Amino acid sequence: MNNRLHRVTRELRASGRRGLSPYLTAGDGGLDQTLDLLHAVEASGASCCELGVPFSDPIADGPVLQAAADRALAAGTTVNRILAMVARFRDNGGSLPIALMSYWNPLGHRGWPAFCSEAATAGIDALIVPDLPVEEGGEVMEAAAAAELCPIFFAAPTSSERRIRASAAASRGFLYVVGRTGVTGAGTTFDSSALDFLKGVRALAGDLPLAVGFGIRAAEDVAAATRYADLAIVGTALVERIHRAGAQATQAAEEYLRELVAATTSVSSSPSSD
Amino acid sequence: MKHTRFGPYGGVFAPETLMASLEELEDAWRSLWSDLGFRARLSGLLRDYAGRPTALTHAERLSEEFGFELWLKREDLLHTGAHKLNNALGQCLLAQAMGKTRILAETGAGQHGVATATACAKLGLDCVVYMGSVDAQRQRPNVLRMQLMGARVVVVEHGQRTLKDAINEAMRAWVSDPQAHYVLGSALGPHPFPSMVAAFHEVIGQEARAQILEQAGDLPDYAIACVGGGSNAIGLFRAFLEDESVRLVGVEAGGEGIDSGRHAARFAGGSPGVLHGCFTWLLQDDDGQILPTHSVSAGLDYPAVGPEHADLERRQRARYESASDEVALRAFAALSEREGILPALESSHAVGWVMEQAQELQGKRLLVNLSGRGDKDLGTIFALRQEGASDAEVLS
Numbered sequence: 001m002n003n004r005l006h007r008v009t010r011e012l013r014a015s016g017r018r019g020l021s022p023y024l025t026a027g028d029g030g031l032d033q034t035l036d037l038l039h040a041v042e043a044s045g046a047s048c049c050e051l052g053v054p055f056s057d058p059i060a061d062g063p064v065l066q067a068a069a070d071r072a073l074a075a076g077t078t079v080n081r082i083l084a085m086v087a088r089f090r091d092n093g094g095s096l097p098i099a100l101m102s103y104w105n106p107l108g109h110r111g112w113p114a115f116c117s118e119a120a121t122a123g124i125d126a127l128i129v130p131d132l133p134v135e136e137g138g139e140v141m142e143a144a145a146a147a148e149l150c151p152i153f154f155a156a157p158t159s160s161e162r163r164i165r166a167s168a169a170a171s172r173g174f175l176y177v178v179g180r181t182g183v184t185g186a187g188t189t190f191d192s193s194a195l196d197f198l199k200g201v202r203a204l205a206g207d208l209p210l211a212v213g214f215g216i217r218a219a220e221d222v223a224a225a226t227r228y229a230d231l232a233i234v235g236t237a238l239v240e241r242i243h244r245a246g247a248q249a250t251q252a253a254e255e256y257l258r259e260l261v262a263a264t265t266s267v268s269s270s271p272s273s274d
Numbered sequence: 275m276k277h278t279r280f281g282p283y284g285g286v287f288a289p290e291t292l293m294a295s296l297e298e299l300e301d302a303w304r305s306l307w308s309d310l311g312f313r314a315r316l317s318g319l320l321r322d323y324a325g326r327p328t329a330l331t332h333a334e335r336l337s338e339e340f341g342f343e344l345w346l347k348r349e350d351l352l353h354t355g356a357h358k359l360n361n362a363l364g365q366c367l368l369a370q371a372m373g374k375t376r377i378l379a380e381t382g383a384g385q386h387g388v389a390t391a392t393a394c395a396k397l398g399l400d401c402v403v404y405m406g407s408v409d410a411q412r413q414r415p416n417v418l419r420m421q422l423m424g425a426r427v428v429v430v431e432h433g434q435r436t437l438k439d440a441i442n443e444a445m446r447a448w449v450s451d452p453q454a455h456y457v458l459g460s461a462l463g464p465h466p467f468p469s470m471v472a473a474f475h476e477v478i479g480q481e482a483r484a485q486i487l488e489q490a491g492d493l494p495d496y497a498i499a500c501v502g503g504g505s506n507a508i509g510l511f512r513a514f515l516e517d518e519s520v521r522l523v524g525v526e527a528g529g530e531g532i533d534s535g536r537h538a539a540r541f542a543g544g545s546p547g548v549l550h551g552c553f554t555w556l557l558q559d560d561d562g563q564i565l566p567t568h569s570v571s572a573g574l575d576y577p578a579v580g581p582e583h584a585d586l587e588r589r590q591r592a593r594y595e596s597a598s599d600e601v602a603l604r605a606f607a608a609l610s611e612r613e614g615i616l617p618a619l620e621s622s623h624a625v626g627w628v629m630e631q632a633q634e635l636q637g638k639r640l641l642v643n644l645s646g647r648g649d650k651d652l653g654t655i656f657a658l659r660q661e662g663a664s665d666a667e668v669l670s
């Protein structure tokens with residue numbers, strides 16, 4: 001599979017190095033700022049980026065990401081403009097793997113085959129759709145495969161072993177592990193039960209890379225999460241920082257992300273050995 | 275999961291965190307719906323507590339005036355004042371059998387919230403109801419009723435502050451507390467809700483069919499109901515699906531008119547997509563963003579329609595029409611003044627449509643589901659009449 005995300009996450013998995021996957025709400029602060037932020041994410045040493053397409057009714061998101069989506073929509077952000085911005089990022093030489101993240105409706109309502117081919121042409125590498133469980137994923141998987149995009153499904157603490165295996169088998173690039181029950185935003189404590197859950201997913205997911213998200217804010221969360229996962233996802237905390245930094249958004253984001261990248265726990269031996 | 279679709283519509287478009295709860299619910303639902311003990315408990319409650327069967331009333335004065343034969347299925351007479359209790363009692367009993375102690379619900383008109391608060395008080399369950407602030411204001415009596423029965427009402431200040439936003443917030447609450455049971459209030463959402471909610475409301479059509487055969491001596495030519503998410507309509511329609519002579523008509527909220535863009539007529543103004551867990555007809559823009567809706571009635575003011583209706587429309591087994599705010603208000607006045615029934619503004623849309631179509635319907639036997647009573651709407655009615663009166667003064 002000739003796909004940036006697939007290549008980068010395979011390399012992480014093979015080397016035992018760990019990485020960071022920051023989440024941005026596209027169009028929050030304007031798409032020109034999002035373009036600058038993508039370059040800042042790449043410069044920070046993060047492994048890939050999740051680019052959120054704002055949706056009017058984000059049922060899996062907490063207040064911070066809801067407000068970011070509202071601001072982005074009010075600024076006139078559309079799927080087409082986001083794809084055009086990503087194409088500019090690629091024209092500028094950007095090679096960071098990018099996963100587009102949104103709900104079914106804004107991505108799928110014009111038909112998945114057409115959408116996947118447009119997204120791939122613009123320079124997108126993967127799709128993450130929080131209201132798409134594996135049982136509804138057939139159409140998306142087929143269209144994604146035809147366009148060489150990675151479809152990414154979820155594992156949650158409530159998921160049965162059967163479900164985790166099925167989500168892993170259907171995913172390419174990585175499996176998105178939801179660190180705790182709940183919507184995005186609130187903190188997650190990586191206590192022993194959270195770590196046991198991650199260990200369990202690791203055992204069920206074959207050799208698929210894992211990215212763990214929901215509630216990661218500080219260097220110590222990244223360190224804990226990357227003991228068992230190949231990637232730590234930082235979303236709400238980053239979006240909040242960017243919004244508060246105003247004109248200094250790009251610089252603030254890059255500094256913060258450098259600090260988190262430095263906190264990833266790289267392991268040389270197999271992660272399941274401890 | 276099995277049989278999650280109605281033709282191409284429906285499905286389970288839910289976050290992974292909820293999938294275990296949905297699978298558990300589907301299992302419990304399938305086994306209890308065929309469990310005679312459970313069914314007996316539910317029908318006992320519906321009879322001795324909720325007041326089933328509800329009456330079928332011949333609306334004689336309106337029939338005479340308009341030249342048709344109008345029969346009203348009186349869900350307004352059900353305890354709490356709307357059909358919603360059929361589903362709320364059913365789901366709360368199911369949740370209790372599953373060992374759940376916490377109940378979450380959304381509400382638009384407040385009738386589903388009241389019904390759920392009622393069922394929870396009766397069965398000893400904790401109850402939290404999410405309601406948009408616009409609806410909490412226009413359906414204030416229902417907020418007070420919920421509180422009096424011990425439910426916690428959480429007012430939602432996001433988005434349009436109506437039913438859609440209340441469902442968003444209730445779903446978020448469920449994602450955060452998947453051990454609770456979410457009592458979804460209409461025949462929509464992810465599987466198994468559309469099938470399960472419809473099954474709890476089938477009793478409406480079963481009773482009405484037997485009653486009209488007995489009281490009128492024959493089947494109706496038309497069975498008509500208002501359609502918000504579609505629960506009262508599917509409860510009526512299911513009993514008549516095999517009766518090919520019975521035409522089924524769902525009436526959506528026409529608001530200020532389809533051309534105005536201020537309405538909730540999904541079939542006239544929408545296209546298929548995914549919202550709140552199912553693939554169905556939605557009001558959305560070219561970018562897949564959900565559009566704002568408008569209706570004078572909170573219960574019809576919602577951008578998606580239940581997936582079984584989407585399939586009935588596709589198969590042309592039912593047709594979907596709309597009635598404007600104005601038409602509904604005229605029907606409210608007509609039923610109040612000429613039949614002595616204050617209908618809910620939702621139900622007034624169904625009656626309004628038959629009044630508007632009196633030409634087509636001459637001599638026909640019509641069965642309209644009067645889904646609820648209008649006490650909750652008195653504030654809205656009087657405010658609009660005052661506005662109307664002052665407009666008239668300005669004009670004169």
Ligand SMILES: Cc1ncc(COP(=O)(O)O)c(C=O)c1O
Pocket residue numbers: 356357358382383384385386459460461500501502503504505506507572573574618620621645646647
């Ligand atoms: C009296 C009444 N009728 C109809 C509705 C619309 O819902 P549904 O289409 O699910 O019957 C409501 C919803 O709140 C209601 O309160």
